Amino acid sequence: MARLVMKFGGTSVAGMDRIRNAARHVKREVDAGAQVAVVVSAMAGKTDELVALCRDASPHFDRREYDSVVASGEQVTAGLLAIALQSIGVAARSWQGWQIPILTTQTPGAARISGIDGERIVANLVARNEVAVIAGFQGLSKGTGRVTTLGRGGSDTSAVAVAAAIKADRCDIYTDVDGIYTTDPRVVPKARRLDRVAYEEMLEMASLGAKVMQVRSVELAMLKKVKTVVRSSFENPDSPRSGTLICDEEDIVEQQVVTGIAFSRDEAQITLRRVADRPGVAAAIFSPLAEAGINVDMIVQVASDDTVTTDITFTVGSGDFDRAKAILEKTKAQIGYAALQGAGGVAKVSAIGIGMRSHSGVAAIAFQALSEKGINIRAITTSEIKISVLIDTAYTELAVRTLHAIYGLDEA
Ligand code: ASP
Ligand code: MG
Numbered sequence: 001m002a003r004l005v006m007k008f009g010g011t012s013v014a015g016m017d018r019i020r021n022a023a024r025h026v027k028r029e030v031d032a033g034a035q036v037a038v039v040v041s042a043m044a045g046k047t048d049e050l051v052a053l054c055r056d057a058s059p060h061f062d063r064r065e066y067d068s069v070v071a072s073g074e075q076v077t078a079g080l081l082a083i084a085l086q087s088i089g090v091a092a093r094s095w096q097g098w099q100i101p102i103l104t105t106q107t108p109g110a111a112r113i114s115g116i117d118g119e120r121i122v123a124n125l126v127a128r129n130e131v132a133v134i135a136g137f138q139g140l141s142k143g144t145g146r147v148t149t150l151g152r153g154g155s156d157t158s159a160v161a162v163a164a165a166i167k168a169d170r171c172d173i174y175t176d177v178d179g180i181y182t183t184d185p186r187v188v189p190k191a192r193r194l195d196r197v198a199y200e201e202m203l204e205m206a207s208l209g210a211k212v213m214q215v216r217s218v219e220l221a222m223l224k225k226v227k228t229v230v231r232s233s234f235e236n237p238d239s240p241r242s243g244t245l246i247c248d249e250e251d252i253v254e255q256q257v258v259t260g261i262a263f264s265r266d267e268a269q270i271t272l273r274r275v276a277d278r279p280g281v282a283a284a285i286f287s288p289l290a291e292a293g294i295n296v297d298m299i300v301q302v303a304s305d306d307t308v309t310t311d312i313t314f315t316v317g318s319g320d321f322d323r324a325k326a327i328l329e330k331t332k333a334q335i336g337y338a339a340l341q342g343a344g345g346v347a348k349v350s351a352i353g354i355g356m357r358s359h360s361g362v363a364a365i366a367f368q369a370l371s372e373k374g375i376n377i378r379a380i381t382t383s384e385i386k387i388s389v390l391i392d393t394a395y396t397e398l399a400v401r402t403l404h405a406i407y408g409l410d411e412a
Contacts, residue, residue, distance in 0.1 A: 002034040003125070005168045007136065007159035010044035011176040012233035013077045016084075023084040024237035025174065026131060030090050035125045037166060038092075039136040039159040040081055042073025047137075047152070063108035067138075067149045071097070074135035074155065082133045092131040093124075097138035097147065102158065104139035104148045111139060111148035112216075113157065118165030125166070134162060156217035164224035171226050172243075173213060174233035179244035180205070180212060182409040183261040187400050190410040194259065195242070198249040201259050204352045204386050209264035221246060249354050257355035257362060258407035261400050265347045265393050267297075268321035269378060272328070274309040274338035284335045285312065288327050294320045298348065298381045298390060309338070313379055315390060318344055346378060347396040350388040351403050363387045369406040375399055 006029065008022045022040075029036050042050075050070045054061045078094040085092035097104075100121060104111035121132055136155025141148045150157055156173060163171035178193060180202065185191040197205070199222035206215045212230055221228045231243025249255070275281055282301070289296055297315045304310035316324045325342055328335070356362045363380075366387055370377060375398065379390040391399055404410060 002032075002170075003166060003168045004029055004034045005037050005039060005159050005163040005166070005171040007039040007155065007171065007173045008041065008081070008233060009155070009173070009175045010041040010046070012174050013040055013042075013081065014044040016080070018233070019077065019080050019084050021237060022081060022174065022233055023088055023090070025233060025240070026085060027088055027090050028237055028240075030131060037121060037125060037132045037134060037162055037168070038081065039134045039155055039162055040074060040077040041136055041155040042077055046073040046076075064144075064146055067108045068147050071135070071138040071147050071149050074137050078133045078135040082131075085131055085133070090131055091129060092133055093128075094133045094135070096135045097158075098140040100134065102134075102139035102161070103142050104150065106141040106143040106146075106148065109149060110151045111141060113139060113150065113161045114142070116161055116165035118162075118167065121162065122166050134158065151214075151216075153214035154216075156214040157220060160217045160220045160224070160226050160228065163226045163228075164220065169227065171221070171228045173228060173230045175212060175230060176232065176234060177212065177230075178232035178235065178241055179230050180210070180246070180260070182259070183400055183404050184210075184263075187263075187397050188261075188404045188410075191404065192409065192411050194244050196245045196247055196252045197259060198252055198354050199246060200249065200385055201352050201354055202246045204350070205260055205262045208262035208348065208350045208352070208386070208388065210260070210262050218246070255355045256353060256408070257359045258351045258353040258403075258409065259355070260352050261349065261403045261407075261409070262352060263347060263349045263396055263400050265396055266318040267315045267346045267348050267390065268318045268324075269313060269315050269343045269346045269390060270321075270324060270328070271311060271313040271341045272335070272337040272339075273311050273341065275312050276336040277304045277307055277310045281335060282312070284331065285328070288331055289316075289324055292323060292327055294324050294327075298379055298388060300379050300381065315346070315348065315379070343378075345393045346390055347393045347399075348388055348390055349396065349399045349403065350386050351407060352386045354385050356385050356387075365406055366403055369402050370399060373398055373402050375402075
């Protein structure tokens with residue numbers, strides 16, 4: 001008997017009609033004989049609304065109370081979906097994070113799952129033959145005994161963690177798109193849906209701007225080898241299409257050199273000029289940023305020729321730009337640099353593919369193509385399976401289209 005986790009995102013449960021539609025997807029699987037655990041998000045927009053209420057209550061709100069407020073969105077959809085299932089003849093019961101329990105670390109607003117009692121969920125699925133509808137995004141801190149939440153987009157991680165805990169055959173992530181595309185189809189109409197994508201590639205795509213799944217959920221799927229499928233809840237529940245399977249690279253037969261082009265327009269570039277070239281300087285720059293929770297990417301240090309000073313460039317999300325600059329200005333004396341230059345309005349465009357490991361010249365093709373379009377590259381970073389370039393935001397679409405075409409990803 002197949003055992004499945006079905007996760008429904010915010011747009012898939014936004015209102016009773018969509019919840020009823022989600023219930024029909026669940027009924028299809030139950031009728032086919034599967035044991036099903038469902039994980040739900042809050043209705044689209046709900047969490048934002050709850051976050052705004054906390055801010056309104058006090059700009060310096062207590063994060064533990066934030067957790068108890070924002071966790072409520074998922075409680076509502078779990079209960080409503082259980083009712084919708086019951087009303088079409090499917091036995092179902094809702095479960096909140098603390099009832100399972102989904103144990104987490106204690107950091108409010110950004111807790112991590114530390115353990116799920118899968119046996120207990122399974123006992124319920126099997127003994128009662130009941131669909132378990134689990135509220136995503138929330139858990140219980142063992143240390144404090146309080147409700148916690150996992151960070152925005154965290155119900156994807158709840159779903160993958162539940163799938164791993166109950167040893168599900170598959171974790172289906174139902175969303176408003178029918179899979180993972182070679183790039184955003186709104187930018188490149190010729191983008192294609194991928195049948196399969198490797199965990200590593202999906203991880204890069206999610207980290208580099210494709211917003212379909214929370215990055216942490218992909219990490220977890222890769223670690224626990226959870227077969228994960230991204231698919232649309234908007235298709236007819238009686239004749240759904242297959243979506244994109246995220247799987248081991250060995251399970252991908254026809255491997256392309258480049259699988260997808262990801263981009264993020266909300267980047268800012270910071271350059272520190274004439275930084276003292278001595279041990280400990282990089283730590284002096286990046287530790288305070290890390291402590292402030294600022295994510296840094298594309299770090300490039302210029303090889304110094306005078307061995308006295310060097311230049312260091314990196315990117316941060318544009319939302320962190322001002323904070324990052326303020327921190328660096330405050331620590332200027334400790335770091336010791338001559339000037340700080342910042343530029344907003346930059347975008348990161350990346351080509352991703354595990355096939356790059358075994359092909360040479362992949363980067364050169366990108367640089368040539370971008371130069372032919374007159375696109376200036378501000379910084380470059382590469383890894384085994386990706387090339388990222390930093391460019392002016394105005395050229396984002398042109399760059400994405402150019403790379404999509406040059407790597408043969410345009411639909412035939
Ligand atoms: N409702 C939460 C959020 O909006 C969790 C989720 O949807 O994954 O971030
Ligand atoms: Mg989501």
